[in-house]
Amino acid sequence: MTEDELYRASSQFRLWNFTPEKLVSLRSETNAIACRSVREAFKRKRARDQALSAESSNTASDADGNGVSHGAATKNGAKEVKEVEVLTVEEEMKMVDFYCSNMLNVGTGEPFNFPINVTGTSVQLFKRFYLSHSPMDYHPKQIMPSALFLATKTEGHHTALKIFVEKLNQVPGLNKVTAEDVLAPEFILTQGLRFCFDVRHPYRGLKGFYLECRIMDQAMKASNLPENFSNQTEEEMRENIKRETKKTSQDFLADVDHGYGLVRNTLNNAALVSDAYFLYTPSQILFGAWYLHKPALIKYYLDMKLSQNPNSPSAQKLWDVINDCTMLLEEKEAQIGAVADRAQLSRIDKKLYKCRNPEKIDLVGLNKAQKRDAGKEGQLDEQKAKKRKMAREKSEKEGDDLFGPDLVKP
CATH class of the missing domain: 1.10.472.10 (Cyclin-like)
Incomplete structure (x- = not known):
């Protein structure tokens, strides 16, 4: 699965x-x-x-013996209820x-x-x-x-x-x-x-995304990313890195490291307090948090993943969801950052x-x-169980005689 x-x-x-x-x-x-x-x-x-x-x-009236009521009331005879x-x-x-x-x-x-x-x-x-x-x-x-x-x-x-x-x-x-x-x-x-x-939290996905970005960084240091990057396993990527020539990409890795702390802070605060968990999946929340802080990075990452069908309806729907989630997180972060009323x-x-x-x-x-009521019910049930047991034992005892119990003389 x-x-x-x-x-x-x-x-x-x-x-x-x-x-x-x-x-x-x-x-x-x-x-x-x-x-x-x-x-x-x-x-x-x-x-x-x-x-x-x-x-x-009434008690006070009886004590006084004069029938005078001590309760305060309105002219209609009852207190006004708000x-x-x-x-x-x-x-x-x-x-x-x-x-x-x-x-x-x-x-x-x-x-x-x-x-x-x-x-x-x-x-x-x-x-x-x-x-x-x-x-x-x-x-x-x-x-x-x-x-x-x-x-x-x-x-x-x-x-x-x-x-x-x-x-x-x-x-x-x-x-x-x-x-x-x-x-x-x-x-x-x-x-x-x-x-x-x-x-289900997006924290595991956050670590996985970070590790995958570091693998992408290694791939970029070794060579240009292959066209079929999204279909490769980690082992295949590592073999591809070994075969290619070195190429530096310090900016990408710096972006990932810087964004990781910002995204984690968003997930630890705005995502939890907002309605994000009710509206989106953990991975959608994760991408929304990354898109809030590093839009170019997440766009590059998803473009690589969706390279085969970048304009498909499902890809467009994914971007719509990420945009909506990002707006929700951004709004909640602004509320958290504002002075509480x-x-x-x-x-x-x-x-x-x-x-x-x-x-x-x-x-x-x-x-x-x-608990008291449950205890009383338990005692009643126990009494009923004892009565049923006694009736059953009596019935079994009477059933031992082939011709039934002795006749009682009138």
Whole structure:
């Protein structure tokens, strides 16, 4: 199978690859569902509060003995209810992007110093979760530690929970985090990911491209590149280099070395925070990053690869995709480089604080309640199993007698 076929068989392509229109539609649908859920949750909370208030008022009235109600009300007999102001799709995206950037800083910085594949995977798991869930239901600050810890497991970078929590509490703004805070959202997170944790990054392709460019450099030092370069194996290229005369190409190699650091920085930041992983394959992201920094180099490389059919529809389609990906990465790099609008983020955060789903704020409590309910169900199932076993044993005992059990005298 080719690399392209392998990627198309992956869960990342099947479940997490979208068209731009589908991505916009999905986020709008998630926001609409969350808005309804939050408003209904607030209505239930108000109803419970009013019931408790009425109960306490009746108790106080009975204690006074004069029937006077102590509850405040409007002239219509009920308190005026103000509709909760929910987040828009754009505000949700700003909050998710902000915490994605925070996660990158936490994962790659002190005291964690995780490899970029671990931190990058955590960002992608985080972004995938918020395609089907809203920050109004689950605050990003609650999900972020769990996503980072889950990534250490899926990427095989073992980190004990105790050590992870100790390091997490050394990060400014994340103090007083407990092991329960990390583990409580984990099942919700894995459900939102559809229990698919595979994340394909362009990092391996970056190294492969760099090595292939060095081979091309060797070929250019030895001779002009052969016309059938794209069809040659590495062994055939090396044999061709040995037969040809030497020819220098320092500019090409300098371009490759200089571009490698710039491209890696783009892949480590803009590509992870943007929607590139939802819209493009890892190789398309890689070429888009190279085209952003070294357009002449990547054009030369692809011209060599597409030398047989440079004007074919598939070649033109490839260039269109690379151009679109490059524009996306360039836009995201400009946003990262710009000074963050703290006032706007602060406004959104305050708005989020007021419209968080009241039934899902305490994830630790919810997790404990679910475990208690599961324990009770397990006890009931165990009791049913014991009853079935006793009935079966009784039936088998009665069946031992050829003519059945003794008749009971009336």
